[in-house]
Amino acid sequence: MSAEFTVVGKSLKRVDGVARATGRITYGVDMKLPGMLHAKIVRSEQPHARVVRIDYAPALRLPGVKAVVTGADDPGGLFGSRMSDQPMMAHEKVRYIGEPIAAVAAVDEETAEEALGLISVEYEPLPAVFDPCEAMQPGAPIIHERMHEYKYWEGWCNPRPGTNIINALVLRKGDVERGFAEAAVVVENTYRTHAIQHVSMEPHACVVQAETDGRVTVWSCTQAPYLLRGSLAAALRIPASKVRVIATAVGGGYGGKVRLKLEGPAALLSMKTGRPVKMVYTRTEEFIGAVTRHPSVIRMTTGARRDGTLLACRAEVILDTGAYCEAGEVVLWEVVQATPGPYVVPNVWVDGYCVYTNRVSAGPCRGFGWPQVTWASEGQMDALARELKMDPLEIRLKNAFEEGSISASGEVLHSVGFKECLQRVAEAVDWHKRERRPGRGIGLIGFTKMSMPQTASAAFVKLNEDGRIGLMTSAVDLGQGISTALAQIAAEEIGVTLEAVEVAAADTDTTPFDSGAISSRQTFHVGNAVKRAAGDLKQQVLAAAATMLEARPEDLEIRQGRVSVRGVPDKSVTLAQVGTATQIRLGQPILGRGAHLEEDIVMPDMATGQSPKPAPYWKYAAQAVEVEVDSETGKVVVQKMVSAHDCGRAINPLSIEGQVQGGAVMGLGFALMEEMIFDEGRVVNPNLMDYRVPTSTDFPDVEAVIVEAPHRDGPFGAKGVGETSTIGAAAAVRSAIADAVGVTINELPITCEKVLDAIEARTKEQKLPG
16 A cells, blocks of 8 residues: 555554643643633523513623623624524524523633523514424425525525525436336335434633734634634624634534634623633533534435346435524535435436524534435435345446546546445455344445535645754644644655654644635645645755755755755755755745645536536445344344445555544444434433443444545545545445345434334234235
8 A cells, every 4th residue: 555655655653642642732621811701601592583682780790790792792794604694693583492692701610600590581482493394385484584685605505585495406417207217116215314413522612812903812623713713704794814713622523613603702702801711612502502413304216227227316305404504505515416326327306405494503514414315325225226136235336436437417537446445345244155144134335425625725834944844734633633644745745754744733823724624625635735835845945955965956856854866875965954054044944835726626507516527526435334133122233344435545544544433433323323302493412411422332343444546636646534434334234224134214313113113014014914
């Protein structure tokens, strides 16, 4: 694997590993500043209501309370992803239980908590809607009456003012009616997925300091410092350059820490008091005031020839985005592009809708909508295999994307390791020789995901006078090891060891722009920027060293931190000598610059969804799961899981294996354990006593398989891999259950009760006469 490289492709120790293991890094919850106040939020108790009156005078009389802010203190700027629809504090009305209404700052957390109980809110309840299908109907309560005033990005959004549909997108290819007419088998099913919480180990946390000159400094455990800066500036109606965001270490994010949350109320309180303000969400607030994964309803019809060749797919995808977009419009945009899955389908008709409801907002959640559509598309592949009496692996391989395949949106695909992923997991579970035992089954599925287009990255690489390399980007390491991967890319390009590279933390005042740790983009996008910046630095080093060595730059090479004449290793200078000479004697420090933005992206046609290049790149993967099902109780036990991923080029195989294993376990939690339960918009299990998450004892070790199909545009051929391992787990578990006991579950999560009900229903059906 990557034998031609010296640093890239090696399972090297993480550059921040010791600091993380010894507790020497600073997370958001660890931040402290002199004179700091502590803040808490008063949240709505109504799912949809007008705010008639807020009485906070008793709270201000409590000793230790320094300030209270409400929507009246909010400048009124709206923020969002591709659609700006959300205020920092509720204005005039609330749209979900948990929406911020007021915030209080006090000398300590206990006083702030006590003050919350002294603030009373009078509401005028409004009709509410909690189901996305009901919210789409004529006559449903309108949640955003001013949708027509919201700013949005052309090419991403197709809102329908006067309804609750925030985005309506289509994908059209071929003639689906003719495709179904030619099909020997047609299967039709409805699939449902549920809301889950990200459950990052570290909750949302920030410290905000507002200065008298109008500048605002934010220390936050954010995934995207520049996106946070832009959102806060828009909300406060101040120039973005007045906001500085310093990224702390992040104790897990998974998409939940991308956009503005508690930083807004904390900023308002700091501006009012002139003191730094710290705010940390409780675990309950993570459930009722952060974001969830989008619940979905997907109706899909698929047709195939008798030999298994896919002919047509029609689908309706409905995403429940809750009270505000929170990138729901982008999640829908992504999944509509490949709803049929990683398979060649000549005739496609997809209608996608992102819909407001009066529930806590849904947003990016590791997989960005792809776990939901994969649940549906792979269910259809299994259903076709059953109807055609084909092997599930065979029907997938027969239709699978490969190099040069044409996608549903019209793209000629490149860097496609999908078939190898399927074959590798099949080998790992001995698919063709597997034993048939009662109550035991194996499921095997495949899936894909794009990386979001229209994002950008930049990087600086600096040569210090001691010869060490300083790497500056705004990439955020969520624990996935991106700092190490970027350092490896820089080291490989320059010709130094990994130990010679020091990675700076993201700070919007000093590190260059990046769109953030979203959509598995950092290895590809930031990696490309780093590679170019390192290449720029390398050329400058060679030019300076050429003067020192009286040689031509093209005759020089850099190895192990030393510049030498190629073939004459004794004629050389160290990088420290070059750094000292350029900085101190010449006054011309060497700073490499690099940036990455795809210039060949073509936004899909809004009428058809067609585009020759809608995404920077596509990821491909396959997963196999072996389960044991107790037919008496419905209990499902996962015995084995294998997850194969096409990562383009593995920059650090050990980090990739960790990403695959962790993501797979998250996917199993989505399949079998996790579920946010709602009652009229209220989360009834907002804690880790009543909301179950996987632990190390719940599932077996996951076997990670790395497949390399290098991408011509990736840094050394690399692509991202962070999200894909969580996408297919639920579909694989369902397939394994069907193999074990002959029942199919199309509504998540897969609980013991659902499995047992399905077994009992099948038994009754088998007993019917005829």
